[in-house]
Amino acid sequence: MSRFTFQFFSPIILFLLMILDGQITHILTGVSSGTWVPVSHLFLIFLMYSVTQHRPSYIIILAAVLGAIYDSYYLGIYGIATLLFPLIALFIYNIQITIFTNRWTRLFTTIIIVTAFEVFGAIIMVAFGFAHLNFINFVVYQLAPTLLLNIILAVALQFPLEIFYRLKKSHGRYN
Numbered sequence: 002m003s004r005f006t007f008q009f010f011s012p013i014i015l016f017l018l019m020i021l022d023g024q025i026t027h028i029l030t031g032v033s034s035g036t037w038v039p040v041s042h043l044f045l046i047f048l049m050y051s052v053t054q055h056r057p058s059y060i061i062i063l064a065a066v067l068g069a070i071y072d073s074y075y076l077g078i079y080g081i082a083t084l085l086f087p088l089i090a091l092f093i094y095n096i097q098i099t100i101f102t103n104r105w106t107r108l109f110t111t112i113i114i115v116t117a118f119e120v121f122g123a124i125i126m127v128a129f130g131f132a133h134l135n136f137i138n139f140v141v142y143q144l145a146p147t148l149l150l151n152i153i154l155a156v157a158l159q160f161p162l163e164i165f166y167r168l169k170k171s172h173g174r175y176n
Contacts, residue, residue: 007055008054008055011054011055014047016067018043018047019044019067021043022041023074026039026040029150033146039143040143041154042114042115042151044067044071045151048089048090049111050168053166057091060094061087063090064086064089065087067082067086068082069083071086078131081122085122089117089118096110104159112151115151119147123139
């Protein structure tokens with residue numbers, strides 16, 4: 002696909018992945034009877050790869066708009082994902098040369114961005130009084146299952162995403 006095609010389809014793909022994330026999270030939380038809350042972040046995994054196809058201004062605006070939609074649909078509090086998604090996109094954009102050197106760095110980056118989103122989101126909610134948080138319970142019942150789920154998803158999707166986003170080790174941009 003050309004960059005123009007990516008610019009047209011990226012918002013649609015990322016939006017649909019955001020909806021799919023909610024469904025996966027709902028199903029897996031139901032399977033555990035609400036004990037564990039593994040939050041799917043396919044959106045963040047695809048956002049990491051989408052950075053390779055877009056200018057920074059485009060990806061930051063796209064992340065902010067989709068963050069506002071995420072906030073309204075999932076959190077009911079505007080500002081958390083609207084702030085965190087563009088910051089994550091900017092972080093990925095600034096270190097993309099390092100991220101796309103090999104599969105291990107992409108996997109570790111997935112761990113970092115998922116952890117950052119979950120932890121900073123929780124900190125913001127606690128700081129503004131929207132939630133009360135027991136940190137140990139948060140780590141055990143939400144963060145750990147979330148990381149496990151997203152590591153599995155990132156490993157399973159690495160090869161298809163490399164093909165879809167045409168990432169090659171010999172690509173001049175990532176040497």
